[in-house]
Amino acid sequence: MREVPVTERPGLRERKKARTRAAIREHALRLFREQGYDATTVDQIAEAADVSPSTFFRYFPTKEDVVLQDELDVLAIGQFEHLPAELSPVAAFRAATRDTFAALDPAELAKLQETAALTLTVPELRARAMDELSRTIGDIASATARRSGRDPDDFAARTVAGAIVGVIMAATMPWSEWAEDQTRPDMLARIDAALALLEAGLPL
Amino acid sequence: MREVPVTERPGLRERKKARTRAAIREHALRLFREQGYDATTVDQIAEAADVSPSTFFRYFPTKEDVVLQDELDVLAIGQFEHLPAELSPVAAFRAATRDTFAALDPAELAKLQETAALTLTVPELRARAMDELSRTIGDIASATARRSGRDPDDFAARTVAGAIVGVIMAATMPWSEWAEDQTRPDMLARIDAALALLEAGLPL
């Protein structure tokens, strides 16, 4: 039987795994930056990180997953749930988003911007990311339902969640003229503006 | 110099191409139904349709594209644009959706349901379909802007479009209990209900 003291620091094995994982990810992102996503092969990443190609796939199920490990929505939803129930869902989510962004340190923000740019640019990544939105809708819906004491599968709650995700999509995704500078830090500003419009009942 | 009479019926070449395309698509859908999407290889489809694998890729850029050629949104947006500008965007889109579904003949509806079920079930397809939603948001946004005499890139119009697509996503995508019967014909009913909620200002 293995005793697990609460404060025990992870053993050598765990630390090594974490380092390997970080190394793969960093080399991958560097190569993507230098050569582009498509032009970079998994073998190249593996060699750069000094592991075998098989090991790469042990750490990341697909090449896409090296880029896509965003936990931002999880954080935001966590905030969201703890805001007073008096706030409307949209208002609360807006505040939660702001708080979550504010809590990021510059290093995380920079890495986030890099992966976000990749995600919006490379079709495969964009598709995968969009797909995860359906999971996000479910999470926001549950949280909304919980906040207002409803059934977790409540249709109205799901609809609100869908609208929130939808307006964020619309505000975030590149369109016509500004296809270049999606990485601008005012991404948060656009999200906030979109949520404000939704909160105001989508005036036209 | 080649003269192209307006009313010329497509030559033998064009007809043959159309038939080949249809054959590939039908055999593919049949095989997907019988064996599942992943278990069916492009080679199998090509053999069933009696063409070479290379020809398959000449007609469909990827295996995914055999399933994903939905023009429903285009039709709905067409309807949408011609509805009186007095209707709010959401109300108009709701009506346009109903009209579009009503105009479908049973055969089209059946094929639509089959591809929809596949799309919601197979991760790759779902991801690709979701990605196309960003295009759809843009289209709805332009149409909305045109209806209300605004700039095609108007932010408020984009936000409305995002909300519409978002609530349709929320209403359409499978969640918890009913992961099985997404194909039920009441998909339209759920979409309509979601748009109704959005129209009413997302009451909770």
Next chain:
DNA sequence: CATCTAATTGACAGTAACTATCAACAGCGG
């Protein structure tokens, strides 16, 4: 009808993302 041209096709060879398997190895507990 004969012929020329351009589109369509199939065969072939190649790349890259995965998957499965298995033997070697390294940390960890006794």
Next chain:
DNA sequence: CCGCTGTTGATAGTTACTGTCAATTAGATG
């Protein structure tokens, strides 16, 4: 020090997709 278990790398496959090239064929022209 020893055995157990988790981690690794090598190897060999499968499959989606790409490029090229020669053979065929529809369709226009004389």
